[in-house]
Amino acid sequence: MMIRPRFTEFNDVFTPQNKLDFAIPFLDEDIPLYVDPFLLWRSPSYQDKGLHQLILSAFNNLGNLVRDGNTKEAVYQLIRASECDEVGLGTSAIRKGTRIGEQKAEEILSLFQHVPFYRDNGFRHFEEIQLFIDGISKDRISDIACNFMKSFLIDYTAQECEQLGLPLRKTKIPDVYNPDTRAFEDIAADIAVHPETGSPILLVPKRWLRHVPWINYDGYFKTFCPQDDIAHEGEELNRVKVLTFNRDNYGVVDTYIQARERTAADCQNDPLFSQIPVISARRHLAAIKKLPTGKDDGADQKYEKHIGQLLPSILYPKLDFAQEQARTESGVSIRDLIFYNSRSHDFLREIMDDYGSRQITFELKNVRSIGREHVDQLNRYLSDDLGKFGVFVTRHPLKNAEFKRTIDLWSGQRKAIITLTDADIEQMVELFESKQREPIDVLVKKYLQFRRACP
Structure with missing residues (x-):
């Protein structure tokens, strides 16, 4: 029995990780990395930039649904987008996660009404929701991004598997976002599958992966958050207070986002393995x-x-x-x-x-x-x-x-x-x-x- 089996070795493909464009999935656990949409935004590839626009358009359409009185549909779509087991990214030991609940979805969608900038313009980087909503972090950002561009990942997976001789099987794939109908649907496609469970496996390019998103709460809190304005002397400054402050003071968040964009050249993907010096x-x-x-x-x-x-x-x-x-x-x-x-x-x-x-x-x-x-x-x-x-x-x-x-x-x-x-x-x-x-x-x-x- 193999120790920590990977999808490629199980199928008698032994190409080392550094020679492949994608991160080799484990069969029994997640890869401890996440898709960072900012890497697609800053990429020189027009394809990556286009995918970022697709993700952003899909997310901002949720705000349009809310404004048009279709909040129930927006909540439904956001919940479906909130978990993407097929990519196997994160920290789960069983390649299985859980979706957000209805209340959390409504809280996220409320940003389109509560924050004037988002109401009028939508999001530039939907990762900004980490700076307003408790319980939303890198795993949710990654899963939402993957679900909105799942159609691309299906084609990418088939392409990479065919080049390596990895098997494909006609399988039902849930929650595939259709940009034409602006809705999720279940489709059948030739895709890689888990050899034991038969569940679909999606491959993800290494160039999109980071341990922590470029836009993240901890980085904001450390360098941009006006902590003295939020908690007065002697008061405890907790995360909820910071998030509440941000919702009423979007200018501070905007300054942080612009700074992250200016330093985009420093944003690099994290390798799956780093040699010691x-x-x-x-x-x-x-x-x-x-x-x-x-x-x-x-x-x-x-x-x-x-x-x-x-x-x-x-x-x-x-x-x-x-x-x-x-x-x-x-x-x-x-x-x-x-x-x-x-x-x-x-x-x-x-x-x-x-x-x-x-x-x-x-x-x-x-x-x-x-x-x-x-x-x-x-x-x-x-x-x-x-x-x-x-x-x-x-x-x-x-x-x-x-x-x-x-x-x-x-x-x-x-x-x-x-x-x-x-x-x-x-x-x-x-x-x-x-x-x-x-x-x-x-x-x-x-x-x-x-x-x-x-x-």
């Missing part, structure tokens, strides 16, 4: 070399922490990091780092072909020496589901008896276990710094040394 890699290495072996003073946990920071960065982008995992064998807690096997390197393709390793497990051991019990533990973990290739990350080379045991496992069960020591980690950091070769070459070297010792 070279200086940080050096610091982690220095800290590792100073650590004693064993568990005294939490040395084992410190070792795991430093390695857990180092390896995902120095092996990227050849290996995408899946997650850190704790497992228990005979009452002993074992810390693993799990990577997706992208097959983007000859060595990685060989590991997949020879050992069935769709993912690669690195077991971290801050011990003086690897013992027979450690080899047995990792041997039991390596299975047909996970693959039969594993890596010990430990302080020193294996002793002859344990190294021979790994050779015997290869001879009898065609399992391969190699070892990265402090010296190997140091060499990987040096390659990470110099950029002359790739750190994964150290893994290749250790594997070749292992295979030369095999019969």
Whole structure:
């Protein structure tokens, strides 16, 4: 069973994340990023700008409905727009969210009547609702944007899947906004689906994703909010007071929005994974070399922490990091780092072909020496589901008896276990710094040394 399975690997597509235009969806949880409409607004792409206009037109049409006395329809549409499970963005562990309620929808729509600027002109950036309505944050902004441009995302998903050979299935897709009728409708289309639930999956371009929207409450509160005017000395300044003040003093919000527009060039998408800088890699290495072996003073946990920071960065982008995992064998807690096997390197393709390793497990051991019990533990973990290739990350080379045991496992069960020591980690950091070769070459070297010792 794969750890933290992704849609692409499940369908035998192993292109690494950095080579794809979209964020690879997880099957069991959300991606912890959000669509920021401001990125579409500032994009040099006419397509992105057009989509921003589509989103804005759809949202401002809700104000038109309210002004025309169709508040019930406006509430209905806003509720339908408030959750977009198909994109799998956010923090849910089950790829399932909840819509806003009728009362919250009415509160949002009241801005079209209460704030003169919105009544007369509509919104320039609908993310501004975060500055007036409690309980509206980045997840709602992202979902509303995705639902209003869902028709585009359907076409984009089909296009990307066809290019990669990912399967499509005719499926009912709910809440697709039709700009011609200015209403939501359910449609059937060829789309990617979850392999277990059959529910539709929509792919989202990486260039639209941020951890926090460019326009957000915390940024406004910190730099533009006239806090002394809202709460007098001795009074508590809470979020509700600020939001209420904003509704009656739109000029302050307007100043903030104009400032965000002026600095739009600084607004960049957030990568799905960020490597640590070279200086940080050096610091982690220095800290590792100073650590004693064993568990005294939490040395084992410190070792795991430093390695857990180092390896995902120095092996990227050849290996995408899946997650850190704790497992228990005979009452002993074992810390693993799990990577997706992208097959983007000859060595990685060989590991997949020879050992069935769709993912690669690195077991971290801050011990003086690897013992027979450690080899047995990792041997039991390596299975047909996970693959039969594993890596010990430990302080020193294996002793002859344990190294021979790994050779015997290869001879009898065609399992391969190699070892990265402090010296190997140091060499990987040096390659990470110099950029002359790739750190994964150290893994290749250790594997070749292992295979030369095999019969």
